[in-house]
Amino acid sequence: MKKKLGAKSVIYPIPTVLVGTEVAGKANYTLTGDCGIMGLQPALVYIALHESSYTSEGIRRNNSFSLNFPTSKMMQIADYCGIHSGREVDKSLLFDIFYGELGNVPLIEECPVNLECRVLQNIVIQQRHIYIAEVVQTYVKDDLVINRDGHFYLANMTRLDPLIYSLDNRYYQIAESIGIGYSEGKKFQTPTA
């Protein structure tokens, strides 16, 4: 039996990203899980922020942002970035930063993976700004890139060790790999009519 819980956006688990942008000439970061993939080719992603958020202000001005993936070991500093607005604390010195191809997008050195993103559309739905963006460049820590026949792949998720969130307001770590995509389904026995 199922219980009705009302209208809740219970997607799980939730990836966490530190969204980087420049506001008033300084690097600023916020933590969110309202992000996701919208397409692979072209590489489309989104983040959703409240219209009043400090980061949202920076994104609308620059038309760009970075997505930086904290590891589980960065839980405290990542959560700190989610608790405090850039309006009340200066977060510009929290991380070592580097700049990529757009020039005005701060990328966090300490995060193993960074996406540099350019906004394509800003959709406003009831106080939420949904920024749909194309990924301009992807940066990955050297030792987490696997070179297979001249093609570059991201290392196993357990090595990337992402900080995962869920609507039970808890952080989690990833466990071991249990199977391969577009392959496990071949073992499935379809029911006979």
Place this chain on the structure above:
Amino acid sequence: MKKKLGAKSVIYPIPTVLVGTEVAGKANYTLTGDCGIMGLQPALVYIALHESSYTSEGIRRNNSFSLNFPTSKMMQIADYCGIHSGREVDKSLLFDIFYGELGNVPLIEECPVNLECRVLQNIVIQQRHIYIAEVVQTYVKDDLVINRDGHFYLANMTRLDPLIYSLDNRYYQIAESIGIGYSEGKKFQTPTA
């Protein structure tokens, strides 16, 4: 040091959902990870599908869909739904289904959590249809709902046991909880200038 991998939408980890919809009078399902939260209040979610997908056709007709979260034990059947299009195989008998408030949205009994969704906007970007939807109702397996002082909460992620995906094309399980949101950051020692 970081390596550039080009424009890749490397969001991780990726939740997996079985998207349910009725096409040509039959229940149909596809597996995707291109889904996410866009807001909590109101409860907004999205899924992104290729314009040519069979599910996409059903959604445009009905203006609604369901999100059903497979457990890691459902890996084979979930992957099967991602491999085969509803154009080639009939998936209507794969699951026990129930109907909710919209009437035309098949919900999967075997999945511990189901969201019944009504489309608010369909944004088309380069062959991708991005369906932004409001959650109409949330259904959760009885024994995964926690009643705390009359308020209902979802059980711990480890009990929900989601099937997690990543761009390394592997499925993963969730590990243990390591901390609490909006709390761990209070332990963070800010750098002194």
